[in-house]
Amino acid sequence: MIDAILHYAFLQRALAAGLFIALACAVLGVFLLLRKDAMIGHGLSHVAFAGVAVGLAVGWMPLLSALVVSVAGALGIMKLKESAGLHGDTAIAIFSSVGLAVGIILASVSGRFNVALFGYLFGDVLAIEPLEVGLSIALAILVVGLVALNYQRLLFMTFDREAARVAGVPVRRLDALITVLAAVTVVLGMKIVGILMVAALLVIPAAAGLQAARSFRSAVLGACAVAESSVIAGLLAAYVLDWPASGTIVLAAFLLFGILFLLRRRG
């Protein structure tokens, strides 16, 4: 198996992109779960679908068009959420269904509802191109870097928003940061596990990290460990068993989550 990684460039690219992207998803995911914002990843992935369709229709790199559309969608969800009269996840539900609607119309009208789109829906990390690998790694580093830079303030406002505000933490600006970063990680994760499973990368490793954590630091480190192990184990298993990489990575993450969950229940 190690031989395969050493020999095949496509496996190396998948592994490199996967490790960095999964790390960004895990770090951000811990904050999203504790903010009770787990569904935003799911909603934004459908917005990203519209972005991919735009890219395929007009001939841009779908990763970039999805990035632009998702970030715009994320800010839209935030604005709609803040306006009075909308409860809970209503804004997310509206944006995710409109995202799918736009995507399917664009794909149908432009006649591009084909294999390429299928790859974005279900993930096709083994087909990732060198340019996309570079871009993904750069963006993943950006996400982790911005979270690290604001770590204490994000933690404070997640734990006690009111006290954080009094301490001078710019909570609304940081809300926007988290939401935009969620959009970026969703687009990145889409390359690995596809639009339909991308929420899994944000939620499952973070949920696993939270199982046994006695501190916030250990929760983040645990989530990262689970994310990285899932990518490595998932890719190798997919190669050996000839299974789709995306589904195998998600199942590997779920398996690790299940083990940690049961361990906590017993311990």
Added chain:
Amino acid sequence: MAYPPADGAAGNRPALVRVEGVSFSFGFRRVLEDVSLSIDEGDFLALLGPNGSGKTTLVKVILNLLTPERGRVFLWGRQAAEFLEWERIGYVPQKATHFDPAFPASAREVVAMALRSTRAVARLSRRKQEEAIRRALELVGMDEHRDRPIGRLSGGQQQRVFIARAIVTDPGLLFLDEPTAGVDAETQERFYDLLGRLNTAQGITIVLVTHDIGIVNKHVSRVACLNQKLIYHGRHEDFCRSGVDEMLAGGQHLVSHRH
């Protein structure tokens, strides 16, 4: 328009907080009406009033979490909206202990997040920051529990960690909103002794919000009674002679005009 302090005992020390003619409503419901009071350095003020009397709202107006309809708030002589040195104020919100008990944060992390979120602290070395965190935890007697998850501590221990979080930036002024709700009597007693020590030994000015008149004890130096309007504001001893305390303790309705 200049408002005199509510009583003449302020001396010449500068007021840390000056509230001038503040009114506030939630929709059509008037919560605060023309409230004026000042808090001086070294005070241990009990802000009393029945549930729904506007105590929490007044604190939130002072802390610039809510903007008053009328009136002004000054912190260290500067208007609250323009005040920047928030690390000089510690705050334990009413809902501080209503956090998700599964939240993965150790007691140390809870204190550290407040210290490291403030701008002024970025200049401190890592070692100085750790020292400040340890000192705050020691002051409240929680340093030995520093690595335990906050959700697994008792209610009284959690309160002490939140005090440590509020004092870790070495503030001159500390607001506590109903801090002993759901804590047993013996723990409350020790908690008030701790606040008394912070007030006298550390020189921290304390504002304690409560609906429970029973806590107005030996540590409290001043009392303010609120029920939409400010009913009483003055020294603790005078408060006991004023009869307002007996009225509160007797469970009677507070009169809604100023004495």
